[in-house]
Amino acid sequence: MVVGKYILSLDQGTTSSRAVLFDAFGSIAGMGQKEFKQIYPQPGFVEHDAVEILQTTLFAMRQAVGEAGITAQDIAAISITNQRETTVAWDAATGIPICNAIVWQCRRTAAECERLKAAGMEEYIRSTTGLIIDPYFAGTKMKWILKNVPAAKELANKGRLRFGTIDTWLVYSLTEGASYVTDVSNASRTMLFDIHKLRWDDDMLKELGVPRSALPRVVESGELVGMCQPSVLGAEIPIAGMAGDQHAALFGQCCFERGMAKNTYGTGCFVLMNTGGTPVQSENGLLTTIAWKIGGQVTYALEGSAFNAGSAIKWLRDEMELIKTPQEADLLAEMVEDTGGVTFVPAFTGLGAPYWNMYARGALLGITRGTKRAHLCRAVLESIALESYDLVKTMEQESKTPITELRVDGGASRSRFLMQHQADLLNLKVCRPQCLETTALGSAMMAGLTVGVWEDLKELSAVWKLQTVFTPQRDEERLEKELARWKAAVNRSMDWIV
Numbered sequence: 015m016v017v018g019k020y021i022l023s024l025d026q027g028t029t030s031s032r033a034v035l036f037d038a039f040g041s042i043a044g045m046g047q048k049e050f051k052q053i054y055p056q057p058g059f060v061e062h063d064a065v066e067i068l069q070t071t072l073f074a075m076r077q078a079v080g081e082a083g084i085t086a087q088d089i090a091a092i093s094i095t096n097q098r099e100t101t102v103a104w105d106a107a108t109g110i111p112i113c114n115a116i117v118w119q120c121r122r123t124a125a126e127c128e129r130l131k132a133a134g135m136e137e138y139i140r141s142t143t144g145l146i147i148d149p150y151f152a153g154t155k156m157k158w159i160l161k162n163v164p165a166a167k168e169l170a171n172k173g174r175l176r177f178g179t180i181d182t183w184l185v186y187s188l189t190e191g192a193s194y195v196t197d198v199s200n201a202s203r204t205m206l207f208d209i210h211k212l213r214w215d216d217d218m219l220k221e222l223g224v225p226r227s228a229l230p231r232v233v234e235s236g237e238l239v240g241m242c243q244p245s246v247l248g249a250e251i252p253i254a255g256m257a258g259d260q261h262a263a264l265f266g267q268c269c270f271e272r273g274m275a276k277n278t279y280g281t282g283c284f285v286l287m288n289t290g291g292t293p294v295q296s297e298n299g300l301l302t303t304i305a306w307k308i309g310g311q312v313t314y315a316l317e318g319s320a321f322n323a324g325s326a327i328k329w330l331r332d333e334m335e336l337i338k339t340p341q342e343a344d345l346l347a348e349m350v351e352d353t354g355g356v357t358f359v360p361a362f363t364g365l366g367a368p369y370w371n372m373y374a375r376g377a378l379l380g381i382t383r384g385t386k387r388a389h390l391c392r393a394v395l396e397s398i399a400l401e402s403y404d405l406v407k408t409m410e411q412e413s414k415t416p417i418t419e420l421r422v423d424g425g426a427s428r429s430r431f432l433m434q435h436q437a438d439l440l441n442l443k444v445c446r447p448q449c450l451e452t453t454a455l456g457s458a459m460m461a462g463l464t465v466g467v468w469e470d471l472k473e474l475s476a477v478w479k480l481q482t483v484f485t486p487q488r489d490e491e492r493l494e495k496e497l498a499r500w501k502a503a504v505n506r507s508m509d510w511i512v
Contacts, residue, residue: 019090021462022078022251023454024071026096026180027259028117028281029328031070033078034454035089038467040477042451043084046077053114058121058363058511061114064102067180068187072246079247086249092188092242093255093461095262095453096180098203101155103166104183106174109191112165115180116155119281119321119363123154124372130154135221143218144202144209144293144302146370150319152179153205157222175228179203181256182230185240188253193240196230198312199261202304207232209293209304212312235261235306236460255461259453260284261305264315266456267421267447268478270471275409275417277402277436278453279426282366283323285405286315287413296412299368300405308460316413318367318405322360322376323398324426329362330394336387340429347392347431352492355380357503358393360401368408369504377507380499398426399436400500406440419443423452437484439493444484 020043025032029052035044048070053061079086099118104111116122127147130139136147145151156177160166169175178186182196201207201214206224208215214229233239235257242251257265260278264286267276272290277283286305293302293314305315327343330336337343359365361374378393410416422444426432437444449455459477462468468477 019467020082020084020088021091021093021458021467022075022089023093023095023458024075024184025259025451025454026067026071026094026184028097028119031067031074032454033071033074034451034458035078035082036455036458040449040455042449044078044080044082046074046081048073060117060120060363062100062117064104064111064115064183067115068184071184075247086247086251089247089251090467091252091254091461091465093457094181094184094253095257095259095457096184096200098179098200098258098260099150099152099155100180101152101159102178102180102183103156103159103163104176105165105169106176106191109187112169113159113163116158118150120155121149121363121372123149123158126154126157127372130221138217139205141295142208142210142215143205145205146299146301148370149372150366151203151205153218153222153224156224160223170225170228173227175225177224177228178230181258185253185256188242188246189240190243193253194230195233195239197233197235197256198304198307199235199258200256201232203258209302234308236308236464238464252465254464255457257306257457257460260286260317261303261315262456262460263423263453264288264305264456265459266452266454267423268475269421270475273413273415273417274421275406276421276423276452277406279323279398279422279424279432281323281325283320283398283402283405285318285402285409287409287415287417289314289316289413294413298408298412299370300408300412301367306460308463316409318409320401320405321364321366322362323401324424325362326358326360326394326397327426330391336390340426343391343395344429344431346388347395350386350388350392353393353396354385354389355382356385356389356393357499358390358397359503359507360394360397361507365504365508367405369508371508373511374508375510377503379503379506395429395432396435396496399432399439400497402436403439403497417442419445421445421447423447423450433484434487437486438488441486441488445480446482446484448479448481
């Protein structure tokens, strides 16, 4: 361990850009954060301004370093973790985006996904890329840009078009165009990457019309990929760790052994299980993904994704104006014994695993004249635990491995009510660590291994420290009724858009 050196982790999320400065003990020395605009051009469309993402990231970096009272010379490396499938397109000659970034939640490519299914591509895509056909992934977003943004095809013909997920965009910008890369975990979310051969797949590039010249070089998750230029923080700093947010969280939770699992309660819910060096192919709607590649060794994971979790709590606050803070939802939920028969399905942008219904929409069922604000808050929090229940149970079935504990992180994991309800539903221990910034910590650990702040995984495991264990306190009959109502409500929410 190299004491006295810091890792600056850039955690670029769906609603804000954050920077977290970690010391060699995994403690937070400084933090910066800035939200950015969510753009909804029409129902089902979600966009971000990639320039604003870069600007808010720079703001957060400088804020974190300033809060810690250090200089760029004290930073051993920068790491990047990011919202994954969100896709940016820009001109290599100018470095300027040619359109807004298309966000992972966006449903605009539903018709293209139907075309791929009709063309019989489902099995090939699943066996090659580990993914199912859904607008979630970056490949169909790239095709949409090529078809609908006039500058895209022109730049592609000139060899100047650049596509990237957010990690690629940030590295390109921070290195002033010197590094055009993505790591294996982000590449595995594009629907264009062969997760077995670890290369862009020619058949998928042809199918979606994406030119290879428009795609970045694929690197390891822990690798020196370039230098952040002095214009950012005052001195050159190595960029040495990159991973998609959920992969980084699995690493930050120290789920280094096969069968270990975590759930991140962020904008969505994302359960990942380490499956070791062998990919497990799902038959029931889970994704096979690359967790990370470090030191030449690839680790795979099974993933279950629910698109809306913390976003449902934000909906209560911002659109419905029923609460002023997430903590208020907790307090209200605990004021009532149950939901009063109300069930909520947070399918604002369709349903993810294990249903994968892109035409589903949110549903609020069972309302009576006796329904109160507290019932609605409790129903929203319970829905997050219920969709996570579906993911974990499917994962145990697919992997043929029982999960003995679930490590949790993300903003909504601060909810005592939600974590206890999760433990009750799953009938297993839910373990919340002292540091909930496990996404940022995971990518920092990858960078730290690369530059020698930490020696090995054993040393990293000592960084993870438990804060709270939630143990099951089950009422079997009550939970069975809740699960039955949930399944019925999910069925009613499906195929709402026709």
